[in-house]
Amino acid sequence: MDHWAPYQPNDDAPWNVQRIVHLHRRAAFAATWSEVQRDLEEGPASAIERLLDGHRRLELADDFTRMAESIGDAAMASNSPIRLRAWWFYRMVKSPDPLGERLTLLWHNHFATSNRKVNNLIWMREQNEIFRAGCRGSFGELLSSVLKHPAMLTWLDADANRKGHPNENMARELLELFTLGIGNYTETDVLNSARALTGWSIKDDKFAHRDSRHDACEMTVLGKTQKMNGDDLLRLTLKHPATAKRIAWRLCDHFMGERVCGHEAIHELADEIAKNEFDLSHAVATILRSQLFFSAENLRSRISGPAEHTVATLRALELTTPSPSTLLLADWSSRMGQDLFYPPNVGGWTGGRGWLGSRAVIAKTNFGTALATGKLWRSRNIDKIETDLTAMLERNSVNPSQQSRTEWLATLLWGSVEDRAVSSVIDAAKEAKHPLARIVELLLAQPEHMLG
Amino acid sequence: MHSRRNFLKTSSLVSLAPLLPTVLGKTAVAAKAASDEQVLVVIQLDGGNDGINTVVPFGDDAYGRSRKKLRLKAKDLHKLNDHVGLHQQMKAAKELFDDGRLSIIQGVGYPNPDRSHFASMKTWQTARLDTADHTGNGWLGSALDAQMAAASKPNQSANANAIFVGDRETPAALWGRHSSTIGLSKAADLQLDASEETRSAQPTGPGADDLQQFVRQQIVTAHNAAEEFAKQSADKSTDVTYPNSGLGNQLKLTAQLLRSGNPARVYYTVQSGYDTHSDQQFTHARLLSEFSRSMKSFLDDLKAAGLADRVVLMAFSEFGRRVAENDSAGTDHGTAGPVFLAGEPVRGGLMGATPDLSDLVDGDLKSNLDFRRLYAGLLRDWLKVPPARICGGDFEPLNLFA
Numbered sequence: 001m002d003h004w005a006p007y008q009p010n011d012d013a014p015w016n017v018q019r020i021v022h023l024h025r026r027a028a029f030a031a032t033w034s035e036v037q038r039d040l041e042e043g044p045a046s047a048i049e050r051l052l053d054g055h056r057r058l059e060l061a062d063d064f065t066r067m068a069e070s071i072g073d074a075a076m077a078s079n080s081p082i083r084l085r086a087w088w089f090y091r092m093v094k095s096p097d098p099l100g101e102r103l104t105l106l107w108h109n110h111f112a113t114s115n116r117k118v119n120n121l122i123w124m125r126e127q128n129e130i131f132r133a134g135c136r137g138s139f140g141e142l143l144s145s146v147l148k149h150p151a152m153l154t155w156l157d158a159d160a161n162r163k164g165h166p167n168e169n170m171a172r173e174l175l176e177l178f179t180l181g182i183g184n185y186t187e188t189d190v191l192n193s194a195r196a197l198t199g200w201s202i203k204d205d206k207f208a209h210r211d212s213r214h215d216a217c218e219m220t221v222l223g224k225t226q227k228m229n230g231d232d233l234l235r236l237t238l239k240h241p242a243t244a245k246r247i248a249w250r251l252c253d254h255f256m257g258e259r260v261c262g263h264e265a266i267h268e269l270a271d272e273i274a275k276n277e278f279d280l281s282h283a284v285a286t287i288l289r290s291q292l293f294f295s296a297e298n299l300r301s302r303i304s305g306p307a308e309h310t311v312a313t314l315r316a317l318e319l320t321t322p323s324p325s326t327l328l329l330a331d332w333s334s335r336m337g338q339d340l341f342y343p344p345n346v347g348g349w350t351g352g353r354g355w356l357g358s359r360a361v362i363a364k365t366n367f368g369t370a371l372a373t374g375k376l377w378r379s380r381n382i383d384k385i386e387t388d389l390t391a392m393l394e395r396n397s398v399n400p401s402q403q404s405r406t407e408w409l410a411t412l413l414w415g416s417v418e419d420r421a422v423s424s425v426i427d428a429a430k431e432a433k434h435p436l437a438r439i440v441e442l443l444l445a446q447p448e449h450m451l452g
Numbered sequence: 453m454h455s456r457r458n459f460l461k462t463s464s465l466v467s468l469a470p471l472l473p474t475v476l477g478k479t480a481v482a483a484k485a486a487s488d489e490q491v492l493v494v495i496q497l498d499g500g501n502d503g504i505n506t507v508v509p510f511g512d513d514a515y516g517r518s519r520k521k522l523r524l525k526a527k528d529l530h531k532l533n534d535h536v537g538l539h540q541q542m543k544a545a546k547e548l549f550d551d552g553r554l555s556i557i558q559g560v561g562y563p564n565p566d567r568s569h570f571a572s573m574k575t576w577q578t579a580r581l582d583t584a585d586h587t588g589n590g591w592l593g594s595a596l597d598a599q600m601a602a603a604s605k606p607n608q609s610a611n612a613n614a615i616f617v618g619d620r621e622t623p624a625a626l627w628g629r630h631s632s633t634i635g636l637s638k639a640a641d642l643q644l645d646a647s648e649e650t651r652s653a654q655p656t657g658p659g660a661d662d663l664q665q666f667v668r669q670q671i672v673t674a675h676n677a678a679e680e681f682a683k684q685s686a687d688k689s690t691d692v693t694y695p696n697s698g699l700g701n702q703l704k705l706t707a708q709l710l711r712s713g714n715p716a717r718v719y720y721t722v723q724s725g726y727d728t729h730s731d732q733q734f735t736h737a738r739l740l741s742e743f744s745r746s747m748k749s750f751l752d753d754l755k756a757a758g759l760a761d762r763v764v765l766m767a768f769s770e771f772g773r774r775v776a777e778n779d780s781a782g783t784d785h786g787t788a789g790p791v792f793l794a795g796e797p798v799r800g801g802l803m804g805a806t807p808d809l810s811d812l813v814d815g816d817l818k819s820n821l822d823f824r825r826l827y828a829g830l831l832r833d834w835l836k837v838p839p840a841r842i843c844g845g846d847f848e849p850l851n852l853f854a
Contacts, residue, residue, distance in 0.1 A: 116621050117587065157587050167584070258663055301663060335641060337634070344632045345593075353666060357611040358714075359634060359641055361674035366645040428653035438649065445650045447659070447667040 003265035004272065004290045007044060013294050015044050021415030022299050025452035026255050027051050027288055028098035030312035033396045033412055048288050052281070054097030055136060061096045068094075076122055084121050085330035085340045088128065092311045093320050093329070103135035103284070104128065105307060106254045108340070111146045111178065112348030113155045115341045123151040123205075124341050139247055139278035140238050143178060147234070148200070148207040155346075158200040163215040166194035173346055179237040181246040185222060192219040196228040238278065244270040247278070255287050257301025258352060265292065300414065303355045304452040306336035310367065312452070313444060314376075316412055318392045319385075324376040332370070335363035356450060368444025372437040382434050389436040402426055406439050414448050421446045490834055493706060493719045493750075493765040494592070495699070496623065497743065499727030500569065501769035502736055503789030504809070504817075506542070507556055511535035514809035518776040522732060522783070532556070536806055541741035544748035545792070552800035553751060554792065555852065557826060559807040561788030561819030565771060569727070569785075573770040577625035579824055579843050586624075591827055591842050592718050593628025598837035599717065600630055614718040615709065617702045626720055639685060639705055642712075644678045651675065680712040692753040695745045699723040703750040711757045717835070726769060730780035743767065747794055760796040764834055767792040768823070774816055775809055788819035791826060797834075799854050825850050 009015040020039045024031035028051055031039070039047035058065070071090050075083035092101045108131055115124045127149055134142035146152055147170070153159065156170035171193035175185045199214030200207070209229075218227050222236055237243055248269035252261040261269075269286065276282045287293055304312065310329050314320050333340065337360045343349055374380035393400075398408045406426050407417045425442040432438035443449060509515050510526040511534060529537030530546035536558075538546050548554035562581060566572045574586035589597070596613040612634040616622045619637035626633040636642075644651060659665035685708060694700035702721040709719070723746075725739050747765060754760050772789030788807060807817040828839035828849035840846050 160584050160587070169588070303663075303667070345589075345627060345629055347630060350632075353670075356667060356670040356674075358670075358674040358677045359611075359636075361671055362642060362644055362678055365650070365671075365674075369645045369647065369650065424653045428649040432649070438647070441647065442650050442653055445646060445653070447664065447671055450667050450671075451663070 003261075003268050003292055004286050006289050007291045007294045009044065013291070013296060015040070017411060018299060018415035019044075019294050020047060021412070022294070022452075023047060023051070023288070024098075025304070025308075025312060025415075026293075026302070027102060028312075029092060029101070029308060030316035030413075032316065032318050036412070044294075048285075051099045052285055052288065054095075054099045058095065058097040058100065064094055064096060072125060076125065079121060081115055081121060081341060082327060082330060084125060085333075086326040087125075088340055089307075089311065089326040089329040089333075090323075092307065093314065093323060093326065099284075100132055100135060102254070102308070103280075104131045105305070106250070107131035107135060107142065107146075109254075109343065109348040109351070110250055111152065112343035112346055113151050114343050114345075118151050118154045120151070120154070123149070123154070127151040128341075134280075136281040136284075137279075139273075139280055140234070142280070143238075144231070144234055147174070147178075147230075150202045150205055150207070153200060153202050153207065158197065159202060161194055161198050161200065162213040163195075163198045166191060166198065166215075168194045170194070170197055170200075174233075174237065177347060179246060180240055180242040181249075184240065184242040189221050192221045192228075193233055195219050196221060196233040197230045200230050241270070241274065244274040244278070247283070248273055251283055251287060253351065255284075256293065257298045258303075260292065260295070260298045260301060300416075300448075300451045302452055303352055303450055305349070305351060305355055306333040306338035306360070306363075307340065308452070309336065309364065309450075313368075313371065313413070313449075317371075317389070317440065319371070319388060322377060322380075325378055328370075328376050332363065332367045332376075336360045336367070337363075361450075364450065365445045368441050368449075371444065372441035382437050385440075386434040386437045389440060393436070402429070402435065402439075405436065406443070409439060409443055410448070413443060414451075418446075418448045421448050489717060489762070490836070491710065491717055491719065491763045492592070492830065492834060493703075493763060494625070494721070495703075495743070495747070495765065495767040496573075496625075496720070496722045497726050497739075497767055497769035498573075498722050498724040499769070500572075500771045500773055500785055501726040501739075501789055502728060502732065502783050503769070503772035504775060504807075505732075505736060505783075506539055506740060507532070507536055507558060507790045507806075508539060509536050509806055509809060512806075512809045514775070518809060520777065521781045522777045532802055536802070538744075539737065539740045541737045542744040545744035548748055548751065548794055549800070552854075553796060553798065554794045555798045555800055556802050557791045557793065557821065557850070558802065558804040559788045559817065559820035560768075560791045560804065560823050560826060561771070561817075562822055562824070563819070565787040565816070565819070567771065567785040567787075569770055574624060576768060576770055576823060577623060579827055585844075589629060590623070590625035590627045591831075592625045592720070593631055593633070594842045595831055595835045595837050596631035596718060597628045598842065599835065602837065611715050613716060614720065615706075615714070615716045617706050617719060617721040620722070623720060623722070626718065636705070636709075639681070639708070642678060642681045642709075644675065644682075677712055677714070681708060692749050692756060694749040694753075695742050697742050697746070699742050700746045700749065703746050704753075707750055707753045707757070710754065710759055710763065728773070728782050729778065729784060730782040732777075732782040747792070751794060751796075755796070764793065764795040764797055764830075766830065767794075772817060775812060776815060787813075787816040788821075791823070793826075793852055797853050799852060803850070803852075821850075822847060826852070829853075 017036055020036045068091055072087045075087045095101050130145050134145060156173055157167050158170050161167040168190050172190050176182050195215040199210050201210045216227060218225055222240060224236055248266050272286055273283050310333050370376050372385060373382045374385045398405055406422050410417050410422050425439055428442055429435055429438040505524060508524050508529055510529055516523055528540040531537040571583055575581055577590050578586050578588055579591040613631040614626045614633040616633055616635045622633050622635050659668045694704045706719045723743055728736050754763050768791045769789055771787055773783035773786040777783050804821045824843040824847040827843055828847045829852040831837050831839040831842055832849045833853050
């Protein structure tokens, strides 16, 4: 495992504030300054393991779980998609397991399902919980639970796929998007996979196999000829080497920067994933513990997605108590291009550079202004934000000069002081009536803040 | 190499931006250069437009017989020939017609018409007759997919391929496998709220690497787009007045987007209210007036902006209404109806045979023309993609363009 050798701090890649900020931007929703200091003291192993173990802390957090449940239930009762999105934002802002929420985002994108067709918030929430519960288990189990759930069965027309009248929708996306990836199967494989999936259906809001609709003939898929049902088909796709590669790519796409993982690194990670029976915990840990993850080229080389951008900014600045309106956060994420529970199509969000279309840039800039002027809260204004920020800087013993404050905030948000940005911010905030709020607004509009 | 040079040129100008706002504005021209391709704007007349009282066959004896309360007087109509005329509230459309900027395609429908709003709308949106196929992608989404696939290099643009102007859910017509659509209901989504200081403290100089350079370029482009958009919104020099109504505002926003250089190739919007089961007369007149005036304002606006050659507008409804009026001075769900195609590039005039009000199936008009022939013409000659796959078969394309 040349590419995924464990990280050891060294002269080229020291364990420092920049790397801690990096870790939390990629694997969580940013860190507060005291978390950064804690990780600096305790070292990389402890910082990484804490994130990986987040679900254990989640199990102990009764208050959070109860609160999240009741917000989720209220969203169901109101049958309002925006409130379901707000529920997820509440989780992202408050969860003791931020990595779990990041992984839930990842799988929501991999198995992109939209409520615009499913039209059932209960199913959408259940699917979301499947991602959350399964993100540290085996990919095979996750794949099976997601596919055999009414949300996905509806989304990909499983019910229309019957013996003698195959509907290829689910079969095609299974091969193209969920497992093998394009170029690794033929059109005949798609057709016969659809035949294998016949009989999959929904009954009483649950998955049901209708034997009478199942095509029980022998068929050939990916070179194997046999009688085949949907479960057999899933097993077959997992055995195909391209599937491990696609999962490796998916994880790298989420955790690694642009062009950091070459063909060989993906290949090596895929081998590791296949060798460990698609254990997702192991795969994620391999990435987060690696030298490559902490390499200089991986720092600040990824455009952050709307949901993470929104939540991370608030968390780093310790502006989550009182909690901002999660309805508004969900709305801002939509304006930046990520309408949770409504991905643009079955392929999910393209991500990467796709996150910076004109409308998204405008939304990200306006989000910074809304944050700095208190508009993300029901009853705050710029005076209160100025007070909050002043208190936060005092708590962290920051020297009150404009220069020090700006540099410190830049470090907190980006991991390093970017001289150009900092000097232009200081310059532009000189005359401001609310200097800290203005500095923050300016920092959030910088190109540096679009990267993580 | 070319784009890098452009970028450096842009960024060196931008470094002066706080002092030279007009210079910053000019750089938007560079961002616009790529967006000179053909655009299709679709208006969905939602609810089933009464085509018979829109393009009125006053010369057909059966018209007066089947429409007692709802009959429109021949002398009030805007006559297109000695047999049909437009509703009296469609003066603006008549002007477009006379100007050669409006084609009216009559009697458009499909075999075995479905009278459910939902099923028929899905039929039009997906170009598939079988309801089992209605869960798939839309005809426009698929067209944009085909455009992307045909492009010599992968789409590097971070902008959406299609824009839905409205606040409801994105219509199935725009769903694609790879293409993307954004919904835009308010101009606020394209306006910068940031303080003056924040706007001027924007990136200077090239980024350290390709990615950083990209981020800076996107920010500059977005700020230019916002500025251009704001200028368009504030610009009083355009003489065009839109009806102050839902559709008027949606088309106004669409025109602003086009003028500001937005690279989307398809725009889609909805005018609702056509489901006129009772007391139809006034409602229908108001809707047609709004539709026809909004369409004319939009085309005039584009003409003034020098965009008339690039944009074609299509308006359709999921079905027409029954020939005979009902007992509530309204009309019930029917079959074929007229489709409007407007813009400088269209052929203009009446197309397709006028439906015969005496030659009916179960009291409904026969469709003379399959809507997929219309789609095929638009796909082949305007969006420049092969129609057969999208239409689900070989339909002879209508010749729609001059």
